[in-house]
Amino acid sequence: MDMRVVRRICQIFFLALFLWLCAVMTLGTGWRQLRGWPVNWFLQIDPLVGLGTLLSTGRLYAGMIWSLAVVCMTLAFGRFFCGWVCPLGTCQQAAGYAGRRTRSLAGKVAVNQYHGAQNLKYWILAALAAAAAGSGMFQGMMHVPWLVAVIVCIAIGYFRGVSAFYLGVGLMLFWALVAGFQKIAPGFLQIGLLDPICLMQRFVNFVMLPLVDGGIVDMYPGNRFYALGWFSAAMVGFAVAASVRIPRFYCRYVCPLGALFGLISQASLWTLFRKNVQCRKCRVCEKDCEGACEPSDRFRVSECVLCLNCMASCPDDEIRFGIASGRPLPIDLERRRLLGAVVLGVAAGPVSRLDPLNAAAWNPELVRPPGSLDEAEFLSRCVKCGQCVRICPTNVIQPAGIEYGFSRWATPVLNFRAGASGCQLNCIACGHLCPTAAIRPLGLDEKKTLRIGTAFVDWGRCLPWAMDRPCIVCQETCPVSPKAISTRIHFSFLDLGPLAVEAVDAAGIHLKESVLPPDQLATGDYYCVTGQDVYLRILANTDRLLVLEDSGVQHPVSEDPIRIAIRLQRPVVDPNRCIGCGICQHECPVRGKPAICVTAENESRHRSHALLISEPQSGQP
Amino acid sequence: MGPEDLISRRNFLARALQAGLTGTLVAGGGILFYDPDGPMPPVVQAVSLPDFSISGIKKQLCIVHGPDRKKSLRSAFQALGGMESFIRPKDRVLIKVNAAFATPPQLGATTHPELVSETVRMCIESGAAYVAVTDNPINDPQSCFELTGIGPAARQAGARVILPDPGAFAPLTVPNARLIRNWPVMVGPFEGITRVIGMAPVKDHHRSGASMTLKNWYGLLGGRRNIFHQDIHTIIQELSIMIRPSLVILDGVAAMVRNGPTGGSFSDLRRTDTLIVGTDPVAVDAVGASLLQRSLDQLPFLEKAEAAGAGTVNYESLNPIRITAG
Numbered sequence: 001m002d003m004r005v006v007r008r009i010c011q012i013f014f015l016a017l018f019l020w021l022c023a024v025m026t027l028g029t030g031w032r033q034l035r036g037w038p039v040n041w042f043l044q045i046d047p048l049v050g051l052g053t054l055l056s057t058g059r060l061y062a063g064m065i066w067s068l069a070v071v072c073m074t075l076a077f078g079r080f081f082c083g084w085v086c087p088l089g090t091c092q093q094a095a096g097y098a099g100r101r102t103r104s105l106a107g108k109v110a111v112n113q114y115h116g117a118q119n120l121k122y123w124i125l126a127a128l129a130a131a132a133a134g135s136g137m138f139q140g141m142m143h144v145p146w147l148v149a150v151i152v153c154i155a156i157g158y159f160r161g162v163s164a165f166y167l168g169v170g171l172m173l174f175w176a177l178v179a180g181f182q183k184i185a186p187g188f189l190q191i192g193l194l195d196p197i198c199l200m201q202r203f204v205n206f207v208m209l210p211l212v213d214g215g216i217v218d219m220y221p222g223n224r225f226y227a228l229g230w231f232s233a234a235m236v237g238f239a240v241a242a243s244v245r246i247p248r249f250y251c252r253y254v255c256p257l258g259a260l261f262g263l264i265s266q267a268s269l270w271t272l273f274r275k276n277v278q279c280r281k282c283r284v285c286e287k288d289c290e291g292a293c294e295p296s297d298r299f300r301v302s303e304c305v306l307c308l309n310c311m312a313s314c315p316d317d318e319i320r321f322g323i324a325s326g327r328p329l330p331i332d333l334e335r336r337r338l339l340g341a342v343v344l345g346v347a348a349g350p351v352s353r354l355d356p357l358n359a360a361a362w363n364p365e366l367v368r369p370p371g372s373l374d375e376a377e378f379l380s381r382c383v384k385c386g387q388c389v390r391i392c393p394t395n396v397i398q399p400a401g402i403e404y405g406f407s408r409w410a411t412p413v414l415n416f417r418a419g420a421s422g423c424q425l426n427c428i429a430c431g432h433l434c435p436t437a438a439i440r441p442l443g444l445d446e447k448k449t450l451r452i453g454t455a456f457v458d459w460g461r462c463l464p465w466a467m468d469r470p471c472i473v474c475q476e477t478c479p480v481s482p483k484a485i486s487t488r489i490h491f492s493f494l495d496l497g498p499l500a501v502e503a504v505d506a507a508g509i510h511l512k513e514s515v516l517p518p519d520q521l522a523t524g525d526y527y528c529v530t531g532q533d534v535y536l537r538i539l540a541n542t543d544r545l546l547v548l549e550d551s552g553v554q555h556p557v558s559e560d561p562i563r564i565a566i567r568l569q570r571p572v573v574d575p576n577r578c579i580g581c582g583i584c585q586h587e588c589p590v591r592g593k594p595a596i597c598v599t600a601e602n603e604s605r606h607r608s609h610a611l612l613i614s615e616p617q618s619g620q621p
Numbered sequence: 622m623g624p625e626d627l628i629s630r631r632n633f634l635a636r637a638l639q640a641g642l643t644g645t646l647v648a649g650g651g652i653l654f655y656d657p658d659g660p661m662p663p664v665v666q667a668v669s670l671p672d673f674s675i676s677g678i679k680k681q682l683c684i685v686h687g688p689d690r691k692k693s694l695r696s697a698f699q700a701l702g703g704m705e706s707f708i709r710p711k712d713r714v715l716i717k718v719n720a721a722f723a724t725p726p727q728l729g730a731t732t733h734p735e736l737v738s739e740t741v742r743m744c745i746e747s748g749a750a751y752v753a754v755t756d757n758p759i760n761d762p763q764s765c766f767e768l769t770g771i772g773p774a775a776r777q778a779g780a781r782v783i784l785p786d787p788g789a790f791a792p793l794t795v796p797n798a799r800l801i802r803n804w805p806v807m808v809g810p811f812e813g814i815t816r817v818i819g820m821a822p823v824k825d826h827h828r829s830g831a832s833m834t835l836k837n838w839y840g841l842l843g844g845r846r847n848i849f850h851q852d853i854h855t856i857i858q859e860l861s862i863m864i865r866p867s868l869v870i871l872d873g874v875a876a877m878v879r880n881g882p883t884g885g886s887f888s889d890l891r892r893t894d895t896l897i898v899g900t901d902p903v904a905v906d907a908v909g910a911s912l913l914q915r916s917l918d919q920l921p922f923l924e925k926a927e928a929a930g931a932g933t934v935n936y937e938s939l940n941p942i943r944i945t946a947g
Contacts, residue, residue, distance in 0.1 A: 473828075
């Protein structure tokens with residue numbers, strides 16, 4: 001059987017699996033909803049996510065251990081992931097196939113030539129890894145295993161050649177440099193920007209699913225909205241479109257995950273190789289070479305994505321997959337450029353953190369999902385995969401734009417106007433799904449007392465405060481018990497002035513002048529205030545007659561003028577009880593710029609954002 | 622100019638025909654899409670809901686005491702002459718529950734799933750051809766129906782659960798009303814319905830005083846319904862005549878006496894062990910008010926609903942049947 005058929009089936013299977021796992025990521029118990037489906041699987045088998053978080057935190061969180069299996073398989077077979085599993089690779093391969101179908105043989109061969117710029121992806125990887133490690137190395141030094149790992153690296157570098165030795169020393173020096181930046185330089189994890197799995201997760205979650213939702217199947221009641229979805233679409237769109245002219249453009253030049261696999265594949269056991277060193281150089285093998293790995297020349301194992309097209313197209317059946325004798329062609333990473341990339345990466349974190357947004361001028365609009373670690377630690381873990389954004393049942397978690405700082409792009413932030421409601425009191429989905437524990441998994445009891453922010457009433461916009469209109473929708477919808485929003489009763493006198501009384505009888509109070517708006521005061525909220533300061537609810541009225549409730553109090557017999565007041569309940573937030581869920585903000589009838597808004601004040605994850613003089617006992621006022 | 626530069630007659634005719642046809646198509650298309658008037662102010666075709674109250678029977682009210690909702694419900698209908706006297710064979714029944722919040726049923730903020738399933742079962746036993754359960758909740762609809770247990774309970778008992786979707790809303794005007802004029806109301810689920818049952822728990826409500834079966838119809842409103850809180854008693858009054866249900870069931874087994882209407886803690890509930898079934902929503906709510914120990918003065922919407930002709934607050938005038946179950 002032609003192995004290419006197996007490979008194609010495999011690619012289609014994993015692409016379908018990827019889409020399926022995105023589609024089932026919907027809260028619910030149905031078979032096509034989140035019900036034990038391993039929806040994080042692709043992220044967890046992604047060694048770049050594993051390596052990145054390992055470098056930035058010194059830990060390999062839970063499911064990320066799966067990535068070791070892929071590393072082991074790469075050590076055995078090379079970049080099988082790129083050619084057989086990666087969904088972005090499959091999409092690019094399809095585009096590349098379509099793009100070169102009508103080309104001549106020479107044209108096909110021409111687009112598949114190795115290019116020196118394919119080294120770019122290694123430098124990107126070096127920069128991203130160095131950025132992630134910038135602080136991780138420092139924090140990690142506190143741990144003996146990390147120290148041992150550094151020593152082992154240097155030792156290997158020494159025995160394998162001077163360049164690696166220098167590299168190790170260089171890294172150590174940069175660690176020393178970054179250590180000086182400790183105050184402003186916790187982990188700078190940006191691998192999610194370019195990691196193909198994160199890229200595809202964002203694309204499918206933020207763009208594809210919201211577009212197809214409601215077509216054949218309903219995945220949500222109502223629509224889904226995602227901030228900056230277009231940018232995710234543009235990135236994947238560009239990678240696929242570029243592949244029409246340059247097959248697997250992204251894999252060859254950009255992909256840091258491909259670069260990581262390329263490095264690992266240097267040690268892989270099985271590779272593609274030619275039986276005889278001499279061939280007739282017909283280059284037919286290069287007409288469909290996905291990786292541009294020069295099968296007719298030196299077989300760059302680090303570029304080969306195991307598409308196996310060369311094997312099938314060689315007229316002399318010269319190409320084999322097996323254990324070759326001799327070392328694979330080493331990658332020439334051009335030491336100075338590599339060093340440059342590392343310097344760039346290590347410097348990027350501290351430089352970006354010079355922004356006061358990362359210090360005293362933190363953005364109060366940045367309300368993170370419940371369970372998010374403190375901001376520095378959060379950023380050293382979040383890979384921008386968008387899983388929390390996808391699972392959120394109310395769509396209140398949105399990918400952040402760059403208004404929170406460039407390094408926070410596509411990280412989750414709560415937008416209480418975009419969602420279908422606020423953060424639900426009994427929902428802990430995001431933390432349980434987060435593949436890297438940037439949002440740690442919470443229990444329901446903890447969730448109910450964990451503050452993600454505090455609601456503030458804007459007296460200038462609130463109807464009962466500013467406009468003498470009853471409302472208190474915020475108080476009604478506040479989900480905590482006892483409610484975090486209480487009300488203060490206030491009687492506001494109407495702009496009618498004291499009204500002279502003509503007579504008082506069984507029917508009610510007759511006024512001297514016809515000044516009342518007929519039937520408008522019978523809503524149950526208006527009161528007649530007598531000369532003796534007695535408040536009586538108005539049951540009905542004409543332009544001069546007021547019918548009042550029978551309160552057991554004598555109606556005013558004197559001719560003291562009366563006044564009309566509206567009874568208002570004005571909302572007041574108790575910051576001890578408010579957890580910042582934002583349901584009040586979402587329900588506030590002042591929709592555009594709500595009269596009650598949640599900001600990150602008093603959020604539990606930062607003691608420095610505390611608002612109150614004492615920490616309340618959990619659940620207690 | 623030689624003769625070879627001249628177009629042949631045949632060619633000329635062919636090209637003239639081509640040009641003529643294209644011109645006709647363009648002109649025809651232009652005329653087809655021609656709009657001399659521009660956009661007009663929208664004409665709203667306001668719909669209204671039919672009267673679902675059961676004609677030909679006098680108003681009935683049953684107050685059952687007992688801690689077991691299912692038993693109380695069965696006893697109530699037994700005392701009222703059986704569910705068959707309300708639901709006829711082939712009836713299509715819509716049950717409007719209170720599923721406003723995504724909270725577990727034990728907290729009493731929503732209609733209890735046991736009551737939903739039992740009512741659905743009794744409707745089907747009486748021969749109902751179709752039973753649906755609906756609400757337009759405040760929190761995320763799907764979470765609400767799942768977490769409250771109403772969704773699974775209804776489906777298990779054989780009812781359809783209808784979540785709100787934009788197509789279900791249509792502008793509705795209540796005759797002589799001040800607030801509900803061309804207002805989007807969830808009328809979709811009422812299509813083809815012959816009987817409507819309202820089911821709500823007894824709850825404290827800071828703005829209106831109490832949330833029971835009348836306030837429960839608020840959940841049919843769409844749009845920016847929150848603005849009606851500015852005149853809460855009038856909106857409940859208008860809701861009481863917007864929809865005239867076949868019967869209502871008020872769950873006062875565990876009344877939410879404070880922190881309503883969301884509750885959130887068991888300490889917000891008080892055991893009142895009462896279930897009220899009746900055909901007069903105002904009378905049913907008046908009984909519910911007594912469970913909250915609230916006077917009519919504290920709940921102006923009750924007398925306003927009576928004034929609008931939705932029922933009577935004087936529930937004793939209906940000679941309520943009082944029984945004890947379980």
